[in-house]
Amino acid sequence: MKKLLIITVAVLLFPAFTWAQFSISGTITEKSNQALPGASVRIKNKTAGATTDAQGKYSISNLPAGNYTLSISFIGYRTIEKNVSINADQTLNVILTPATLIAEEVIVRATRATEKSATTYKNISKADIEANNFGQDLPFILNNTPGVVVTSDAGAGVGYTGIRIRGSDASRVNVTVNGIPYNDSESQGTFWVNMPDFASSTDNIQIQRGVGTSTNGAGAFGGSLNIQTASAADQPYGELNNTYGSFNTLKNTVKLGTGMIDNKWSFDGRLSRIKSDGFIDRAASDLKSYFLSGAYYGKKDLLRVNVFAGTEKTYQAWNGIPESRLNGDLAGMEAFIGRNFYDDRADQDAANLLNSGSRTYNSFTYKDQTDNYWQNHYQAIYARQFNEKFSFNGALHYTDGKGYFEEFKNDASFSKYGLPDVELNGTTIDQTDLVRRRWLNNDFYGLTYAFNYQAQSNLSFTLGGAYNQYRGKHYGQVIWAEYASTGTADRHYYDGKGNKDDFNIFGKVNYAPLENLNLFADLQYRSVSYAITGTDKNLSSLDFDNQYDFFNPKIGATYTLNEQSNIYGSFSVANKEPNRDDFTNLKAGLAVPKAEHLNNVEAGYRFKNNRLDAGLNVYGMFYKDQLIFTGEINEYSDAYRQNVDKSYRIGVELDAAYVINSKFGINANAALSRNKIKNYIDYITEYDADFNEIGVVPTTYANPDISFSPAAVLFGELVYKPLKGFAAAIQSKYVSKQYMDNTQNAARMLDAYWIQNARLGYDFQMKGLKNVNIGLLVNNLLNEKYESNGYTYSSLSQGVTTTENFYFAQAGTNFLLSLNLKF
Known part of the structure; x- marks a missing residue:
């Protein structure tokens, strides 16, 4: 009876204890009423605090009645303190004023678009990156943005991954880190496997679709990714982030930072490792990385030094799955075996093909068939605000990379390796099993700079x-x-050897002759010297010495309709040099590759209020001499490209976010396009009865689709926030059919796919911790069987054409569970 009485009293008093807990919330803005996302709101001498969201809003709850001192800070603004007496829920809105310290944003100002720019772009905030960072490569974090299609060799987003924007592959997407070029100079692609967990050191990303603004590095023929690394935190911090999920995927990240020391110094560091078995057989990855940064903030100066590195060991899964194996076609597999397995390992290779899973087959079985690469980056970034009108930022950088991929080759001819045959017991042996390594050892260094002058x-x-x-x-x-x-x-x-010198200079002017009209002009000159010498992997001599001089003008206008909306239009020109493979893989009988030329037209409408943030744009990308994948590969699995006279991409894109109420929100985007080559000549290699190459047979196609260019890419997300700190999202993405070559042949096609993901996140506080986050990402909820990439090649012999299709299958339903602690 006594226990029952105690329980009854406790239950009756519980509401009183609940009522004694209060909250304080509000919005942090600057003088122009612009929200400041990421601002820090802390209660002095307490662990309680909050960080503002994308709308500049914050909330601190579960506060007993009493007197508190709030410290509100944001990099580039003066920290202020507010004394608050709480005996009820309170709203406190704060306006911050710029500090005399220079802001980090000046580092990327010269190459970024703003809301008044006549450029099609999307900003990805730190909060968005953190919410989607479960250890998958950066392309998968960007997968929900307009016109983006991602793929993974291992099938689950860890290891070798790729991204296409508006159908353009990674070699057409310019990537910079703090304004410094990141694309590999020769292939012009970005190998995300070399920068594992870089998202954990990223503050924000701007994606520009189309040519975009003048930037540094490779020409942007599909889009640009402008990455800014994390800026200094106001307070000391520590983080421990862990993920575990399907295919034994494991991510461990440790982050430490000093915060601002004496309002002048800051030091930050990160150490990460990611391991995964992969969805595909033997497609394991072992990735490690670190990021170190130190900065000095003067009244008018900012000096930041970044040192970061990544190492990867990834089992090769880049051969894909033969179509017959994917479809479980036994007769087709037997025919494939007859065409492709003919040496003394034929029985083993056949058994591997016949007995593997239809969607997990990997042709490689040698235990060390791995890709191994190490890359170190050094950045010294300096910015100075001379006065209110004039500023400068510049950077020195150096990257050294070294690595190899190892392969087992069966019955390889000595002659292919420049070696004499072996005489053994009176017998001449001209073939041997061997293991080879192909190395790349490179250095990349230079400087970037920008002067900014606000004349009026x-x-x-x-x-x-x-x-x-x-x-x-x-x-x-x-x-x-x-x-x-x-x-x-x-x-x-x-x-x-490949030696490349890349120089560019650009000038931009923004002029607003009327209060609601902004005009811009952007002129860039780029000079590229590229020499390829020595011998190639097939022992052929290389002697290419190329000089390219490009003029890339851009003009545009933005007209402000009212405080909530504007319209814009622009015309841009871009030019791009061929990459190394276009020369070294040059097919006999085809012309030496020429530089590409692009005219890009963009027009759009943007609208933003406190509930709806939306943009609608149309574009036209008109190419001269675009280099197009033919769909063929050579004996080294290298893809061929060739120039086509005229081709184009035209489309419409929609990107919108709508807050229904305090609990529900919708994010959606759509990219609809038409991607055509006006006249395409396809070349098929012809062989005689003894499999000797005798030439190429051309076939002309009128107005076919450009390969890997889906006509529709759609995304939708419903976000539900039933209580503070908890959010759930259901995501849906549709990618229409894609052709693997430029013949628009339905027999060489990736089928359309529609997949659903779910993401859960819960943030709460515990004693001794600033924040605890538990996250769950479930990919491919409905277990859709789909392929996001592939390749095809054909050959002709005695009047019969044979086509081989290969696909990269993606994982079925899989999950990643994370636990993130902030100290």
Whole structure:
């Protein structure tokens, strides 16, 4: 009876204890009423605090009645303190004023678009990145943005991954980190596997679709990714982020930072590792990285030094799955075996094909069939605000990379490795099993700079540019052979070099002749010298010396309709040099590749109020001499590209976010496009009865679709926030059919797919911790069987055409569970 009485009293008193807890909330803005997302609101001498969201809003709850001192801070603004007496829920809105310290944003100002720019772009905030960062590569974090299609060799987003924007592959997407070029100079692609967990050191990303603004590095023929690394935190912090999920995927991240020391210094560091078995057989990844940053903030100066690195060991899964294996077609597999397996390992390779899972097959079985690469980056960034009108930012950078991929080759001819045949017991042996490594050793260094001058309130100028040098060495080694010839393990059986000098200078002017009209002009000159010498992996001699001089003008206008909306239009020109493979993989009988030219027209409408943020744009991208994948590959699995005279991409894109009420929100985007080559000549290699190559047979196609260019990419997300700190989202993405070559042949196609994901996140506070976050990401909820990438090639012999299709299957239903602690 006594216990019952105690429980009854406790229950009756519980509401009183609940009523004694109060909250304080509000909005943090600057003088122009612009929200400040990421501002820190802390209660002095307490662990309680909050960070403002994308609308500048914050809330701190569960506060007993009493007197508190709030400290509100944001980089580039003066920290202020407010004394508050709480005996009820309170609203406190705060306006911050700029500090004399220079803001970090000046680092990327010259190459970024703003809300008044006549450019199609999307900003990805730190909060958005954190919410989607479960250890998958950066492309998968960007997968929900307009016109983006991502793929994974291992099938689950860890390891070798790729991204296409408006159908353009990674070699057409310009990537910069703090304004410094990141794309590989020769392939012009970005290998995200070399920067594992870089999202954990990223503050924000701007995606520009189309040509975009003048930037540094490779030309943007589909889009740009402008990455800004994390800026200094106001207070000391520590983070421990962990993820575990399907395919034994594991991510561990430790982050530490000093906050601002004496309002002048800050130091930050991150250490990460990611491991995954992958969805595909043996497609395991072992990735490690670190990021270190130190900064000095003067009254008019900012000096930041970044050092970061990534290492990867990834089992190769880049051959894909033959169509017959994917479809479980036994007769087709037997025919494939007959065409492709003919050496003394034929029985083993056949057994692997026949007995593997239809969607997890990997043709490689050698235990060390791995890709291994190490990359170190050094950045020294300096910015100075000379006065209210004039500022400068510049950077020195150096990247060194080195690595190899190892392969087992069966019955390889000695002659292909520059080695003499072996005489053994009176028998001449001209073939051997061997293991080879193909190395890349490169250095990339240079400088970037930009001067910004605000002549008048309605007139500003930017003068910027960069000079970068790349020195790459390509060589191969045979590290083991069943029959030893005259070579040694450290002998180079080929040596090639790639030397590239890249200079650009650009000038921009923004002028507002009327209060609601903004005009801009952006003129860029780019000069590229690219020499390829030595010998290639097939022992052929290389001697290409190319000089390219490009003029890339851009003009546009933005007209402000009212405080909530504007319209814009622009015309831009871009030029782009061929990459290394266009020369080294040059197919016999085809012309030396030419530089590409693009005219890009963009027009759009933007609207934003406190509930709806939306943009609608149309675009036209008209190419001259675009380099197009033919769909064929050579004996080294390298894809061929060739120039086509005229081609185009035209489309419409919608991007919108709508807050229904305090609990529900919708995010949606759509990209609809038409992507065509006006006249395409397809070349098929012809062989005689003894499989000797005798030439190429051309076939002309009128107005076919450009390969890997879906006509529709749609995304929708419903977000539900039933209580403070908890959010759930259901995501749905549709990608229409894509052709794997440019013949628009339905027999060489990736089927359309529609997948659903779910994401849960819960933030709460515990004693001794600033924040605890538990997250769950469930990918492919309905277990859709789909392929996001592939390739095809055909051959002709005795009047019969044979086509081989290969696909990269993506994982079915899988999950990632995270636990993130902030100290």
